[in-house]
Amino acid sequence: MAQSDELGSLREAREAAQARDQERLQSFLEDQDGLEAALEEARAAHESAEEEQAALEAQQAEQSEQAQALAQRQEEQGEALTSLLADLARHSEEIRNELGGDSWLTLEADALPPRLNDVDVLERSQIEAVVDSLATLTVNTGRAERLELPVADASGDIASHSVVRLGDFAAFTESALLRKGQDEESSLAEVPRTPTAISDLLAAYHQGESREFAIDPTQGSVLEALAQQPTLWERFQQGGYVGYVVVVLGGIGLLVALAQYIYLLTVSARVRRQRQNLDQPSKDNPLGRVLERFKEMDKHQTPEALEARLDEAVLAELPKIERGQPIVKLLAAIAPLLGLLGTVTGMIVTFQAITVFGTGDPQLMAGGISQALVTTVLGLVTAVPLLFAQTALSSRSRFITQVIEGEASATLADHLEAQSTLSGQTVN
Known part of the structure; x- marks a missing residue:
């Protein structure tokens, strides 16, 4: 029963498809214009395909003729011209590789010889x-030329410069040396931190005032090393935190020494005036205060008591008078020790870099070595002026002290002699 149902369904589906085909065929027969349009369209597509095939066949024939002509010309050239082509191609490529990136002879467009690697017939x-x-290229190696070219300054802005x-030695603007970019297409760029002496020579040469010029025979290696030399501020920063501490303490010590030395100079001037008028002691100087104190003492005391007072x-x-000297002396002693501390710290950083990265790249160790050396230098540079300052303070204060002690002893001696003379006259 089920099989008969399936056969009935297939028969109905086939009959339905035949009916649809008959309807479509009938519609085409009835629509004669649509049939002709479809036929015309098919004919046009066929003609277009035939034309394209003919063009392709013609192109193929032309290429075959060109290949035969090239082969014939190669046979005509023979081995000599073929060898010449190979030599020219090799030399041209070598010159392009040699001068393409670093040479100043390639600033103009198309300065290098053409590539001949893909040439079949010379x-x-x-x-x-x-x-x-x-x-x-050979002529330009011995010429000095002025060109208008785009140049990138230190900030990256590109502008046309003379x-x-x-x-092939150098190229420069009025104020800076130039370096080429990483590829042939990049513009020129100013060398950062051109040395001042060289900048002056560049300006004079550029303006025609001088014919002197500094040439680096190493093709830029020496100038690059000079440009990489750190300034005084950058070298100071290499000292790190220890270097900052050393310089701050040194500055404090010098300020204390300067203030105290100015005070001692003022005291010296006042003591000098007081020595010219010992009978009228003034309280604005230490000698005057000592003399005033002696005048107020009880003169009937024994000489030993007067001397003690x-x-x-x-x-x-x-x-x-001696104020500030201990601090200056202490800072002069501490500065080298702090420099030594910075040296040890820098060496620790260096050894840590060696442990992690090895010794293949010296730049990885440069930071620690710079700190080790710079802090030592800062410590010594700070200690030397502090020692000079401490010596100057000590000498000036010792001189003032000796003057005060000498004048005080002379005053006491005069008083004792006067009392002895007075006692002798009384006895007589």
Whole structure:
């Protein structure tokens, strides 16, 4: 029963498809214009395909003729011209590789000889182009030329500048040397931090005021090393935190020493005026205060008691006179020790870099070595002026102290002699 149902369904589906085909055929027969349009369209497509096939066959025939002509010309050239083509191609490529990236002779467009690697048949024009380019490069090696070229400054802005090219040695603007980019297409760029002495020579040469010029025979290696030399501020920054501490302490010590030395100079001037008028002591200087203190003492005391009191007055003035010297002396002793601390810290950083990266790249160790050396230098540079300052303070304060002690002893001696003379006259 089920099989008969399936057969009935297939028969109905086939009959339905035949009915649809009959309807479509009937519609085409009834629509004669649509049938003709479809036939015309098919004919046009067939004609277009035939035309395209004919064009392709013609192109193939033309290419075959060209290949035969090239083969015939190669046979005519023989081995000599083929060898010449190979030699020219090799030399041209070598010159392009040698001068393409670093040479100043390639600043103009098409300065290098043409590539001949893809040339099958050597032409006369190609030989002339190679010879002309080589002759031009040879002539330019001994010429000084002024060119208008785009140049990138230190900030990256590109502008047209007047560039002087000296053969294959150097190219420069009015204020800076130039370097080429990483590829042939990049513009020129100013060498960062051109040395001042060289900049002056460039300006004079560029303006025609001088014919002197500094040439680096190493093709830029020496100038690059000079440009990489750090400034005083950059070298100071290489010292790190230890270097900052050393310089700050040194500055504090010098300020203390300067303030105290100015005070001692003022005291010296006042003591000098006081020595010219010992009978009228003034309280604006230590000698005057000592003399005033002696005048207020009880003169009926024993000489030993008077001397002790006078020494006490002198000792009371010493702290102000010797003020600041211990601090300056301490900082002068600490500065080299801090420099040594920075040296040890820098070496630790260096050894850590060696442990991690090995010794293949010295630049990885440069930071630690710079810190080690710079902090030592900063410590010594700080300690030397502090030692000079401490010596100057000590000498000046010792001189003032000796003057005060001498005048005080002389005053006491005069008083004792006067009392002895007075006692002798009383006895007589």
